[in-house]
Amino acid sequence: MTSVLAGIGHYGLWLREFIGATARHGMPKGQMMAEAFKIGIKSLPILLIISGFVGTNLALQGYNAFKPLGGQRLVGMFVALAGVRELAPIIAAAMIAAKAGTEMASQIGVMKIREQIDALEVMAVNPLAYLIAPRLVGILLMLPALTTLAIFTMLTTAYMVSVHQLGLSGHEFLQFAEEAIQPIDFFYGAVKAVIFGAIICTISCYFGFNCGKGPEGVGQATNRAVVTSSVICIVLNYFVSELLYGGAL
Numbered sequence: 507m508t509s510v511l512a513g514i515g516h517y518g519l520w521l522r523e524f525i526g527a528t529a530r531h532g533m534p535k536g537q538m539m540a541e542a543f544k545i546g547i548k549s550l551p552i553l554l555i556i557s558g559f560v561g562t563n564l565a566l567q568g569y570n571a572f573k574p575l576g577g578q579r580l581v582g583m584f585v586a587l588a589g590v591r592e593l594a595p596i597i598a599a600a601m602i603a604a605k606a607g608t609e610m611a612s613q614i615g616v617m618k619i620r621e622q623i624d625a626l627e628v629m630a631v632n633p634l635a636y637l638i639a640p641r642l643v644g645i646l647l648m649l650p651a652l653t654t655l656a657i658f659t660m661l662t663t664a665y666m667v668s669v670h671q672l673g674l675s676g677h678e679f680l681q682f683a684e685e686a687i688q689p690i691d692f693f694y695g696a697v698k699a700v701i702f703g704a705i706i707c708t709i710s711c712y713f714g715f716n717c718g719k720g721p722e723g724v725g726q727a728t729n730r731a732v733v734t735s736s737v738i739c740i741v742l743n744y745f746v747s748e749l750l751y752g753g754a755l
Contacts, residue, residue, distance in 0.1 A: 517712055524634045531632045533639035541640045545606040546648030553601045553652055554659050560597060561660035564588055565667040582679035583686040585664040590687045591751070594656040595695050596743050599702035602649055603735045607710040610641055611731035614714030615724035642707045649703040650696040657695065694750045701746060702739045709735040
């Protein structure tokens with residue numbers, strides 16, 4: 507427990523140092539879009555595949571759960587509530603943590619053990635602002651967009667399974683889905699995506715900057731970055747949902 511609290515305190519101090527460095531030095535403008543491309547576009551195929559099959563499973567399990575009660579036509583409502591409010595943001599965050607988070611931690615870790623970070627300091631370039639700020643802006647731009655695409659893919663595949671495999675009415679699926687969610691739910695999904703993106707980026711970069719020596723140290727830092735950021739996002743998802751929806755969830 508003591509080591510956990512010490513780690514949280516060290517992360518907090520490191521985060522304060524990063525914010526101060528970025529405020530003083532700014533960020534390299536040219537790298538922001540490159541980082542957004544790496545984080546967003548390269549993660550898109552795997553996100554679409556996973557979101558698509560999650561949507562099919564939601565439709566199938568929702569149908570099997572509601573059928574004994576005679577409410578199988580409510581599948582659209584079930585998919586919309588589960589997908590839009592909860593699953594799409596957390597799935598997008600998990601994919602980014604697994605792919606982009608590992609890249610951030612490993613790249614910065616390799617730079618540290620090769621003393622490239624020390625070289626930046628010698629050249630009067632603040633490594634925190636130079637290496638982290640573009641990645642943070644990139645993930646904050648792309649994760650809400652990826653979450654929206656995950657929602658669309660989930661609903662589309664669930665609709666296809668419901669109509670073409672389970673024989674439900676497409677009109678009823680869309681009607682109940684539309685009644686279950688409101689435009690504010692998409693905004694709340696984007697809010698969750700921004701929070702998760704900030705957590706994934708800062709934690710991954712933190713472990714990269716504080717990795718041990720040699721390839722083993724980089725591997726451990728990468729593993730800790732993914733595990734820690736994923737667990738924090740999943741735990742925090744409950745508290746953010748409670749804050750946004752309260753007892754209405």
